[in-house]
Amino acid sequence: MQKYxxxxxxxxxxxxxxxxxxxxxxxxxITYEVFSRYALNTPxxxxxxxxxxxxxxxxxxxxxxxxxxxxxVRGDVxxxxxxxxxxxxxxxxxxxxxxxxxxxALCWAGYNFAGDSWRILERSSITAExxxxxxxxxxxxxxxxxxxxxxxxxxxxxxxxxxxxxxPPRQKDVEEVDVEELKEKMxxxxxxxxKLDAIMIAREKDRK
Numbered sequence: 001m002q003k004y005x006x007x008x009x010x011x012x013x014x015x016x017x018x019x020x021x022x023x024x025x026x027x028x029x030i031t032y033e034v035f036s037r038y039a040l041n042t043p044x045x046x047x048x049x050x051x052x053x054x055x056x057x058x059x060x061x062x063x064x065x066x067x068x069x070x071x072x073v074r075g076d077v078x079x080x081x082x083x084x085x086x087x088x089x090x091x092x093x094x095x096x097x098x099x100x101x102x103x104x105a106l107c108w109a110g111y112n113f114a115g116d117s118w119r120i121l122e123r124s125s126i127t128a129e130x131x132x133x134x135x136x137x138x139x140x141x142x143x144x145x146x147x148x149x150x151x152x153x154x155x156x157x158x159x160x161x162x163x164x165x166x167x168p169p170r171q172k173d174v175e176e177v178d179v180e181e182l183k184e185k186m187x188x189x190x191x192x193x194x195k196l197d198a199i200m201i202a203r204e205k206d207r208k
Contacts, residue, residue, distance in 0.1 A: 001156070002168055008153045009068045009171040015146060016065020022058040026051060045127035053136045060143035064150040070170070088161035095155050103148045110140030 033047040066072055079087060116122075117134040124130025160168050 005153050005156060005168065006171050008149060012064040012068040012146060012150050013171065016062045019058055019061040022054045026054045046131055049124045049126055049131050056136065057139050060139050063143055064146035067147065067150045067154060084161050084166050088158040092155060092158040095151060095158065099151050103144055103151060107141050107144035107148060110144050114138045114141055
């Protein structure tokens with residue numbers, strides 16, 4: 001079972017990281033538009049639509065990846081103090097009460113939404129002859145489907161935790177640096193850092 005859960009994690013990770021490259025495209029588009037608008041005085045009417053669609057696609061398609069990393073926002077003030085079984089029980093309840101109904105509704109409504117857009121070959125009305133919207137609206141049910149599959153994986157993890165009393169492992173990924181853990185690995189103490197700071201300050205004063 002664990003092998004299959006990690007396979008879904010890897011798929012969500014691949015999708016999320018692939019669409020994360022839209023950040024680069026979005027940055028380049030914004031930079032080019034600012035230069036074109038203020039330096040060349042030639043703004044492009046499609047730029048605003050392009051920015052919205054890139055950001056919206058990135059936001060939606062990264063949802064399953066964020067869920068696989070357990071990275072969505074939650075109130076950790078009390079949750080972090082709960083034992084694993086209590087955490088799993090709370091998560092499982094919230095998945096059934098809020099997550100599943102919400103994501104299923106997103107998939108269903110998004111499918112109809114995208115279908116209507118394709119039937120009329122909808123285009124943006126923000127600017128004259130705006131870019132097509134139907135490919136962008138197709139992202140809604142697709143992102144919802146990825147979220148639903150990853151959510152089922154998380155529900156299974158909750159059940160495993162309730163049974164075993166500990167959370168099953170997740171796929172390793174880039175994590176934020178834990179400063180205290182890093183200092184422990186490098187055998188560095190706060191006193192050493194303070195001494196080094198004092199030395200650097202003294203050297204700076206001598207240079208002046």
